[in-house]
Amino acid sequence: MAVTAAQPVPIRLTGIGKSFEHGVKGRIHAVRDVNVAVVPGELLTLLGPSGCGKTTTLRMIAGFEQPTEGEIHIGEKNVTGLRANERNIGFVFQNYAIFPHLSVFENVGYGLRVQQKPEDEIKRAVADVLDLVGLAGYAQQHPHQLSGGEQQRVALARAIVFRPRILLFDEPLSNLDAKLRVQMRGEILQLQKRLGITTVYVTHDQEEAMAISDRIAVMDRGSIVQIASAEDLYDRPSNEFVARFIGRTNLFDGKMRDTTNGRIVVEALGQTIVANSAPDGILPGDTVRVMIRPERIALTVQSTTGVGAKVLSRTFLGEKTEYHVSVGDQLVQATLYGQGKQSAFAAGDSVQIIFPADGVHLMKP
Amino acid sequence: MSVTSQSPSNAAYRDPFFAGIILLLWVLLALFVLYPLACLFGRAFVDGGTISLQPLLDVLNNPHHRRAFGNSLILALAVGVGGTLLGFLFAFTAVRGGLSRRVIGFIDTATLLPLISPPFTISVAILFSFGARGLITYDLLGIKGFAIYGFMSTAAAEMITYFPIAYLTLRPILASIDPNIENAAFSMGASRARVFRTMTLPLSMPGIANAFLLLFACSLADFATPLILAGNDFPVLPTEAFLQITGQFDLRGGALLSILLLVPAAVVFFLQRYWLQGRSFVTVTGKAGSRSSVEILTPAMRFTLFALCGAVSIVVIYFYALLLFSSLVVAFGANHTFTFKHYHVIFTEGLPAIRDTLIIAAIGMPLGGIYGVVVGYLVARKQFWGRQSLELASMINYALPGTIVGIAYLLAFNDKPMELTGTAAIIIACYIFRYSPTGIRATIALLHQVDKSLEEASESLGAKSFTTFRRITLPLIMPAFFTGLGVVFIRSMTAISATIFLISINWTLVTVRILENMTELSLGPAAAFSVLVVVIVYVVLFLIGQMLARFRALEGGRVESILGG
């Protein structure tokens, strides 16, 4: 295989910030104080709602925008102030930005032409990379003859063919239909692992982020809120924004009662709930936010440890059944898997909710 | 029971209403487009009942005429290249220069002025500046007897007059290039120059070619600028044809010269229509990206572009300021005492010309607007035999240089059976058939955006064709109607090349009065007339812009569409 893994490099963002002058709104801080260290060979995703500054951050890494504060290192080199054409990056745009007047071959070979590689080497490299992305035989096609998925592959091939030091993706799948999206993200991940190129990937789709990333950096209003693996984000979000943004969740106010013997007891929903860990610096008497995912909750008819509740509604979805139950005036969502019709609860039933200690996560308010 | 299959190609003819309209259009086109052309060719080639090419060969053998032909081509080439370069500079700066709204507004104003001016405007301003007693050559530099006349000044005046057309053609094309395409090339290590050469330039090539052809045709047809500036040593075809007819009363010679002009004009027309059509690289990749800063320009480059455009804009505005000034002083270059004398002249002696021009424009405007919409609608929506020929015929007078049309009308309507010379009707007809094609094109473009099912829904409810047209289609194509109105009005106020042959004691035009004033060297009234025309056209354009804004929901009706091409 001609397209082989190069020595992967780290990317370091130190105190990056970017503000724009806006005609009406004045100065907008699109990105503020972002610190990230992307490990060599890692695929790190910037995840967050639209407008939170993901694209701006990515474009600063690329060199399309210059940060107003902070420094960017690619490998050991400080690239702050360098332009995009001096950074040796591969960039896949949201709308692909295929060169509409050039054939697939010329699109993919553009970067190599720029590097003044010999013609036969260009031919070989382009053929190899087209093979790699599943476009063998497409070299002479023109962009308008390609489907969305094929254009996406051309964009990918074009970004990797000249072996950039890092790869950057800005919502590359958002213009594809749902099925293709799932397929392509698998291919991108496979390719990235095979090439071992350090990659920053931007998306607003949490499922896509979880499927593809080694680590995810969740952004909110220009700042990074938490960087962690998908599992950690899901089970141990650092604040309510992350908890709500990723997956569905139940959140209650609680009051810390006791932290002795490694057992953490909080008072919430008028009951005592036990958790396995608590955030640093929380003392008995402090208020906390209590989080538990719907599928971690158990519902039973009778239990000594449970909390009394009333079933409000039931939605059968095949593999799972979703319940809305009320505990006092608090609404709780619960998802039960593999529940047959016999054991189902009906609206109006009285039930007991069980919060397993390893499913309860406490956060600072 | 037998089912008779209907031929779809004649569907429209089965509706008596449309059959009648199509027939009427053919009669009008035959009368005002084909018949005059036939007269032109007849006068040129038919001699005593036999067809002869000898007169044409005689014209070609005349070295003076050969030079005029060559000069016309060289001038058109120079104006095409230079004007397109200027237009590209302006368009590129407007789209990629990161300028503030206010600066772009200033540039737009500067480029709007030449588009709404009567002919001679820039020429007069150049004379005022660089003539023998010119503000710059004489007063500033102290050069005595500077000879401004010739190729250079003519080409410069035409470039300044016509480059805004290139600007309006190129700006939307450059704006439609996704900045991320340039960014992508840039991120692959390409230098700025390379990005420009391999992306920006090829992607705007169809627009550049189109702008060049438009300007080439404009210069080829321009009769007014060379008349003032070319001088004796640089004859060009339109002025030669004019002088042949008005100076030597040689109608056949004029006809033959104008036919020489027809050859390059036809080449341009067919290149535009069949070669350029559909050659554009508008984004194939779905939605354009979000607002992206463009890296292909450094701040220094941006500043340079801005400075260049600013300088050209200032020159244009200086020319107009000069015109305004000279309309307000007793005698420009000699006596700079403030006076309203020239305005007094144009509103007393000149009043008939103003009145005639306004009457003609006011009658031509609605007729031209309706004609444009009707032809556009039929061509875009109806299937009938001869549809493409009808469209082509409707475009002919638009594509022909005005000199040809004027001479052809002069020949066609001078005698029985169609004696129209000396009437307003001939001038109005000339304007309608020459300037409505913009409205036709706007209608076709708009209808291509509107789903046909809207009309079919109405027809399926049993509405007659005319009801459907009036209730459904007409409101949809109102923007095109206003575009058509605007073009006919503006050109009625500013055109001269065709109508100079058609005026009479009964009906004259402001533009012709300007020319007369200039030949009598009464430049003050000429300037005052020009200022008046610019103001009137500006006001009407503004009003039409307001009307178009009401239909903003439907794209396709922008003020630019009135002015471009």
Ligand SMILES: Nc1ncnc2c1ncn2[C@@H]1O[C@H](COP(=O)(O)OP(=O)(O)O)[C@@H](O)[C@H]1O
């Ligand atoms: N060139 C720009 N000028 C002004 N504001 C901008 C510019 N680019 C982005 N912004 C603003 O910065 C914020 C972040 O934008 P962006 O990075 O595109 O968000 P995301 O990619 O997460 O949706 C938004 O409020 C956006 O309006």
Ligand SMILES: [Mg+2]
């Ligand atoms: Mg974005």
